[in-house]
Amino acid sequence: MRSLIPFSILAASAFSSAFVLPSDPAVFSASSEAGVQRLIQISPTETRWATEEQKLELKRQGVNFMDITDHQMLGMQNAVTRSEMGIMKTVEFPEKVMFEDTIKPLLKNLNKDNMKANLEKFTSFYTRYYKSEHGRESSEWLLKRINETADGFADLKLAPFPHHWQQSSIIARIPGKTEKTVVIGAHQDSINLFLPSLLGAPGADDDGSGTVTILEAFRVLVEHLKKTGEKLEQTVEFHWYSAEEGGLLGSQAVFSSYEKQARDVVAMLQQDMTGFVEKTLKAGKPESVGVITDYVDPGLTEFIKKVITEYCDIPYTLTECGYACSDHASASKAGYPSAFVIESKFEDSDDHIHTTEDKIEFLSFDHMLQHAKLTLSLAYELGASNKWSGKGGDEL
Numbered sequence: 001m002r003s004l005i006p007f008s009i010l011a012a013s014a015f016s017s018a019f020v021l022p023s024d025p026a027v028f029s030a031s032s033e034a035g036v037q038r039l040i041q042i043s044p045t046e047t048r049w050a051t052e053e054q055k056l057e058l059k060r061q062g063v064n065f066m067d068i069t070d071h072q073m074l075g076m077q078n079a080v081t082r083s084e085m086g087i088m089k090t091v092e093f094p095e096k097v098m099f100e101d102t103i104k105p106l107l108k109n110l111n112k113d114n115m116k117a118n119l120e121k122f123t124s125f126y127t128r129y130y131k132s133e134h135g136r137e138s139s140e141w142l143l144k145r146i147n148e149t150a151d152g153f154a155d156l157k158l159a160p161f162p163h164h165w166q167q168s169s170i171i172a173r174i175p176g177k178t179e180k181t182v183v184i185g186a187h188q189d190s191i192n193l194f195l196p197s198l199l200g201a202p203g204a205d206d207d208g209s210g211t212v213t214i215l216e217a218f219r220v221l222v223e224h225l226k227k228t229g230e231k232l233e234q235t236v237e238f239h240w241y242s243a244e245e246g247g248l249l250g251s252q253a254v255f256s257s258y259e260k261q262a263r264d265v266v267a268m269l270q271q272d273m274t275g276f277v278e279k280t281l282k283a284g285k286p287e288s289v290g291v292i293t294d295y296v297d298p299g300l301t302e303f304i305k306k307v308i309t310e311y312c313d314i315p316y317t318l319t320e321c322g323y324a325c326s327d328h329a330s331a332s333k334a335g336y337p338s339a340f341v342i343e344s345k346f347e348d349s350d351d352h353i354h355t356t357e358d359k360i361e362f363l364s365f366d367h368m369l370q371h372a373k374l375t376l377s378l379a380y381e382l383g384a385s386n387k388w389s390g391k392g393g394d395e396l
């Protein structure tokens, strides 16, 4: 996520609260990149060159970007295929929710204590900075935890998605009757924007919260499929991206690979920050799920609103976060319908992020539970839908 806080506050907090140097020398590794120019995209039509230090400075100023250096052609192949086939329309989503009878009982199995225990462990890594040994270790722990959570589910295809930096992304695939794929995403890396290679970054909200939220929804979905032997229509995948904070690097690598394989992704939902409600409540506003309305697929977003209304105990509120504010932007650039939900209105979101202060103590697990309800409901509604059966060939 992008940071809302002025750099001065960020710096003060970085220094005052925990100027503890890591004991592990492996985190001192950034300097070899000084001066290397990266190509970044800051709007659908604007690119520019920037060093790693300039990238950090942009993030400190709250400017979002994609670092497209490695994936400059993302979306080109799908765009060409579409135009050759004369396909203009995007994916159509169901008119209404269909599976209340199955989903409502499952929602009761979502458990706050699991999210809390997972987040306590996940925030105990000094940082989850993608270019650090700590980031590699946190990713290895997460992979192991996902595997344990699936508890021997035979259909599951679980694998790390390696990158040319230390921390891998992770993909958990639940094969359906078709290759049409619904993706549920969050990012696993954290960053301290002041000195990423030196300072700690617990990243409890950004995006430890999204990571454990989708993991809990995954747990309940897998448990249900194991128990009933049900096979969903669509393939459902859970993604934990690396290097969101580097300019959506992990998710671009994943969706670039999906585009090359001509993978048919019908929907992607990103959740980045799902636990902070303090500012909303202090402002006297109702606790809500923030549905992002800019740079998202309108059809998918409409369906998500219906899912929240049906399955969550709190309403949604509409809000915007700008270009490339999280990994759904990579899916969208690849030509796949994507959407984004966040803990609140964007201006009321957590302002401790990207510092040593992004801690669990500021978060609400009751609120995270609402996001887990949304996640599980959406995954099942779109996973089980027969909306796309037998139509074939009219979407990518």
Ligand SMILES: *[C@@H]1O[C@H](CO)[C@@H](O)[C@H](O)[C@H]1NC(C)=O
Pocket (backbone or CB within 6 Å): 143, 144, 147, 158, 159, 160
């Ligand atoms: C998951 O756990 C099983 C059993 O311990 C192991 O054989 C398998 O390699 C693990 N998978 C991954 C992706 O780590």
